[in-house]
Amino acid sequence: MSLSSASAFAILGTGSLAPDRVVTNDDLAKLVNTSDEWIQTRTGIRERRLAGPGDTTTGLAAGAARAALADAGIDPAAIDLLIVATCTPDLPMPATASLVQTALGLPSTTACFDLNAACTGFVYALDTAWALLASGRYRHALVIGAEKMSSALDWTDRTTCVLFGDGAGAVVLGPAPAGSGIVATKLGAIPGTSELLLIPGGGSSPLAPDAPRHIKMKGKEVFKFAVRAMDEVCRDLLTPRGLAPTDVALVVPHQANLRIIHAIAEYLELPHDRFFANVDRYGNTSAASIPLALDEAGKAGRLRRGDLVLLVAFGAGLTYGGALVRW
Numbered sequence: 001m002s003l004s005s006a007s008a009f010a011i012l013g014t015g016s017l018a019p020d021r022v023v024t025n026d027d028l029a030k031l032v033n034t035s036d037e038w039i040q041t042r043t044g045i046r047e048r049r050l051a052g053p054g055d056t057t058t059g060l061a062a063g064a065a066r067a068a069l070a071d072a073g074i075d076p077a078a079i080d081l082l083i084v085a086t087c088t089p090d091l092p093m094p095a096t097a098s099l100v101q102t103a104l105g106l107p108s109t110t111a112c113f114d115l116n117a118a119c120t121g122f123v124y125a126l127d128t129a130w131a132l133l134a135s136g137r138y139r140h141a142l143v144i145g146a147e148k149m150s151s152a153l154d155w156t157d158r159t160t161c162v163l164f165g166d167g168a169g170a171v172v173l174g175p176a177p178a179g180s181g182i183v184a185t186k187l188g189a190i191p192g193t194s195e196l197l198l199i200p201g202g203g204s205s206p207l208a209p210d211a212p213r214h215i216k217m218k219g220k221e222v223f224k225f226a227v228r229a230m231d232e233v234c235r236d237l238l239t240p241r242g243l244a245p246t247d248v249a250l251v252v253p254h255q256a257n258l259r260i261i262h263a264i265a266e267y268l269e270l271p272h273d274r275f276f277a278n279v280d281r282y283g284n285t286s287a288a289s290i291p292l293a294l295d296e297a298g299k300a301g302r303l304r305r306g307d308l309v310l311l312v313a314f315g316a317g318l319t320y321g322g323a324l325v326r327w
């Protein structure tokens with residue numbers, strides 16, 4: 001199945017970075033009342049990377065970005081737009097993007113800002129960067145998803161602390177080689193659902209000055225939303241273009257739970273191996289999960305020129321989003 005038109009901007013390179021420290025399920029079973037068996041059966045996670053004393057969201061983001069720039073063969077001086085998707089910035093201000101700009105030595109003409117759509121953040125940032133490139137005002141964008149989720153976890157709460165990890169992934173967007181490019185994106189958010197997944201404290205709200213500064217989640221409700229929303233967004237990207245799920249060479253979904261990934265595979269009637277998964281080794285790295293998975297998929301030879309690749313995510317908000325890309 002061919003597409004009627006290819007967009008003018010493509011992912012030119014990818015990169016990722018995760019902290020060195022590997023924390024296994026057995027390690028966590030020493031902290032909270034859990035087990036390797038429970039975590040693996042319910043989530044597919046075996047281990048995750050957690051930040052050491054020297055690791056910051058900025059440092060992880062900059063490392064992933066350097067790798068993406070090298071992969072794309074693009075000089076940092078050519079980057080005129082930098083978006084960092086994160087819900088765990090180093091500081092309330094300035095934006096992590098400004099800190100990353102300094103770390104990378106990007107020029108003063110680079111527009112730099114953060115974007116928070118939680119775990120859907122990378123897809124939101126990709127859509128935003130694509131639109132800004134298409135406006136003609138920018139030429140090369142660096143889009144990063146970076147998180148230090150360990151800073152937002154309650155290490156006594158077994159229902160959340162076993163699920164997340166730290167890391168970063170980045171892509172460089174620029175003028176597309178013939179035949180490749182971003183084809184379509186779709187974003188959305190469901191009003192009235194913020195209490196299902198949130199960090200209640202740490203912001204400026206006068207309503208909850210002493211609220212906890214770590215993640216609270218109603219996991220079962222989020223699970224059901226995730227499967228329904230990601231199935232819908234995949235179909236909304238494919239069907240109007242005369243495409244079927246079987247036309248997609250690889251789906252790179254948000255890495256939250258292997259059961260969620262397998263459930264979408266069943267809904268779309270695709271084999272499990274059509275989905276890239278590395279949640280077993282990283283856990284849920286929120287906005288970093290898709291670019292980190294994309295980078296690993298590329299290095300594993302799973303992204304071939306001309307392939308149709310589908311990125312799809314869900315997260316706090318509740319938000320959802322997808323991007324269809326001709327590799």
Ligand code: UT7
Binds near residue numbers: 034035159217221316
């Ligand atoms: O990027 C967005 C982030 N959010 C998500 O991805 C969350 C989506 N939801 C999920 O992935 C799943 O709902 C979870 C993995 C969070 C939970 O799996 P579940 O199959 O929905 O389990 P549950 O919440 O129904 O809990 C089943 C049992 C409960 O015990 P009881 O009430 O049946 O006695 C929990 O207390 O498992 C217990 N439990 C645990 N046991 C051992 C919850 N967490 C743990 C744990 N270890 N870590």
